[in-house]
Amino acid sequence: MTKGWKLYDQRLAWILVAPVLLLLILLLLLPIAMMTVYTFFTFVTAGVESAVLTFDNWKEFLTDSYYHGFLWKTVRVGAITAVICAILGYFPAYFIWATTFRHKWLLLLLLIVPFWISFTIRTFSWIHILGEQGLINVVLIRLGVISEPLPMLYTEGAVIMGLLHFLLPYMILNVYVSLESIDRTLIAAARSMGCTSAQAFREVTLPLSMPGLGAGLLLCFVLAAGSYVTPQLLGGSRDALFGNLIYDTIMGQLNWPMGATLSIVLFVLLGAAAAAYSRYMGLSQIMKGLSA
Amino acid sequence: MKLTTTKRLERLNERYANGDISRRSFLTLTAAAAAATGLSMPWMGRALAAVSEVRFDGWGGVVQEAIDKYAFQPYTAKSKVKVVQGTFGDENEIITKIKTSKPGDFQIVHSSGVNYYIKYVNGGFNSEINEANIPNMANVLTAMIEPFRKITPKLSAVPYDYGTTGIAYNNKVISPEEAKEKGANLLTDTKYAGKIGGYADMTTRVWYAALQTKQDPNSIQDMDAVWAKVRETRDLAKKFWSSGAELMDLLSRNEIVVTDAWSGRVAALQQQGQPIGYLDPAGSYAWMEDMLVLKGSPMAECEELINFMLDPATSIAVAEGQNYPPSLDPTKVKLTDKIAALPAFDPTGSMKSLTFADPLYWAKNEDAWTKQWDRVSKGA
Structure with a gap:
């Protein structure tokens, strides 16, 4: 043992953790604290605010149903996206885990390939698929299935589709990592004790993969609810999410105090979702999923 | 009150930043003061270094392509001062960036006329220009300059197109x-x-x-x-x-x-x-658009660039390229048939046929x- 130090020495732990702690304080806590202070500033005119402290911004948020409506809509779209991701993502993850294909790494690589292309470009690609002159409408019209183009682009459905495209790999990776940690002898034991394949899946595999599914749900919900680009590009004027409200308040109205207030609200909402997950499932599963 | 050397140098810097003295005079006076006192200020290094580039932010697309091709590239070839360009889709977006950056990071903005001019003035982001350094302003339509002058008698922007x-x-x-x-x-x-x-x-x-x-x-x-x-x-x-x-x-x-x-x-x-x-x-x-100079910009170079852009040959080429009539007075400068055929063009120069926002x-x-x-x- 090194002289004067013990394994798990508290001083050593603090020294090792200090750089990250410092970065967290400087790059996360301090900006959030500054944003919080800004929520109490007074908006004077576009681009100008004064340091006269007021509760007006909070009062406006708490009493104005316009904001509540968008907050609810953001939660709804985030939840729908996360649930669809879970339904669509579980099966590919299960397949990759269960397959006896020799080059399993290739399947995992395919999951990561979309990340090599810019997120914005991937989102834009949906315009050429869902638009009136897009792939789907052109094919359906040429096949004679429809006579008028279907209104698919600039709808909430298009926004959810874009979010699914972006978030599905996160869900699959999380579930896959969770499945990988299951001791396969447990399934063999269940089968040897008379379980059918479906029963073994229902009684053993599914419950043991729940932490991964939960982590995927949390990640997909948080990322969907906090998204700004997808609703901006694929949604119509009514399909904005809370992130778009924040953008418009800060960049359009140049009202930083109100924009800061809305930002803190979204931060608290998403933080609460993460805290609830952490309380019941633990955050370690997410780390596993992200490092897969 | 007796001025300290430091205070005197700071005032000199402010006068230069406001465009009240030329860069040459500023450097001469600064160097003389520094040599006499052995004193240096933090901004001296930056100021003494020759300005090699000017920052411009515009609307992108065909409009900015025309400005780049017919104004910036010839200007750089002539002056060796490079014009570094950025774009924005919404002018409030660039105002936010200006607000969060330090003076001088953004220098000239292709701004959307008087409505936005007020926002820059309210935010204290603008910098007064020295009109004497932009002789081509004599050709600019008075009807386009006046609304700006109503807001700030000393201008921070020059109308460029409409x-x-x-x-x-x-x-x-x-x-x-x-x-x-x-x-x-x-x-x-x-x-x-x-x-x-x-x-x-x-x-x-x-x-x-x-x-x-x-x-x-x-x-x-x-x-x-x-x-x-x-x-x-x-x-x-x-x-x-x-x-x-x-x-x-x-x-x-x-x-x-x-x-x-x-x-x-x-x-x-x-x-x-x-x-x-x-x-x-x-x-x-x-609506009209203007070239707005921001606080902390190298004024002499910005004014020189704007003057170059207002040169009739340059301005006409840009107007034809971007399809917007120039701010040049058609009663003073002969404009081309292509410009005369552009939508919104006012051959009288009075702008009375157009309805601008008050x-x-x-x-x-x-x-x-x-x-x-x-x-x-x-x-x-």
Whole structure:
């Protein structure tokens, strides 16, 4: 043992953790604290605010149903996206885990390939698929299935589709990592004790993969609810999410105090979702999923 | 009161930053003072280093391509000063960036006229220019300069071009006769529901709603009627576009068949052979754009660049390239036939045929209307 130090020495732990702690304080806590202070500033005119402290911004948020409506809509779209991701993502993850294909790494690589292309470009690609002159409408019209183009682009459905495209790999990776940690002898034991394949899946595999599914749900919900680009590009004027409200308040109205207030609200909402997950499932599963 | 050397140097720096003295005089005086006292200030190194580039931020697309090709590239070849360019889709976006950056990071902005000029002035982002250093300003239309001077007697911006936001329509679907007959009301024609577009901008939406409700956009009496019309357009619209590129994309892909649109962008589409017609209805929204100099900019170089841009040969070439008439007075400078044929061009130079937004009236209502527009645009 090194002289004067013990394994798990508290001083050593603090020294090792200090750089990250410092970065967290400087790059996360301090900006959030500054944003919080800004929520109490007074908006004077576009681009100008004064340091006269007021509760007006909070009062406006708490009493104005316009904001509540968008907050609810953001939660709804985030939840729908996360649930669809879970339904669509579980099966590919299960397949990759269960397959006896020799080059399993290739399947995992395919999951990561979309990340090599810019997120914005991937989102834009949906315009050429869902638009009136897009792939789907052109094919359906040429096949004679429809006579008028279907209104698919600039709808909430298009926004959810874009979010699914972006978030599905996160869900699959999380579930896959969770499945990988299951001791396969447990399934063999269940089968040897008379379980059918479906029963073994229902009684053993599914419950043991729940932490991964939960982590995927949390990640997909948080990322969907906090998204700004997808609703901006694929949604119509009514399909904005809370992130778009924040953008418009800060960049359009140049009202930083109100924009800061809305930002803190979204931060608290998403933080609460993460805290609830952490309380019941633990955050370690997410780390596993992200490092897969 | 006796000035300390430090204070004197700081004042000298301020005078230079404000454009009150030339860069050469500034450097001579600074070097003399520094040599005499053995003193140096933090900004001396930056100032003494020759300015090798000027930062410009504009609207991108065909407009900025024309400015780059006909103004910036020749200017760089002549002066060896490079023009570093950035773009924005919405001017509030660049104002936010300016607000969060240090003076000098952004220097010249291709700004949207007087309405936005007030925002820069209110935020204290502007820098006074020395008009004596821009002799080509003598050719600029007085009618375009005056609104700026009403806000700040000493200017921080020079008008550069103007245009209109009229009605663009697909002439395979809508005939010119129908467009002329319906005018601004085309944007609320239920016949084209789901094929209507519009600029996602409060001023444009309120302006057209005022015309649709037969009100003067510079003196709106019934705001409820205006918002009702804005909602009507919103409900019939397929998409409110937010950049020139998006507008051109929506029109050329037939996603929309009618929209309010920027005259220059429509002219560019027409030159590409797209079947797009353009109409300025009575009271159509006219606007001007200016080259605005920001605080902390190298004033001598910025003024020199703006003067170069206002040179008739340069200004005419840019105008033809971007399809917007220049701010040059046609009674003083002979403009080309191509410019004379551009939408919104005023051959008299009086600008009386165009309806501009009254800056003071709109500034008074801007905050409340922008907030309401944000809500209406999202379904409220």
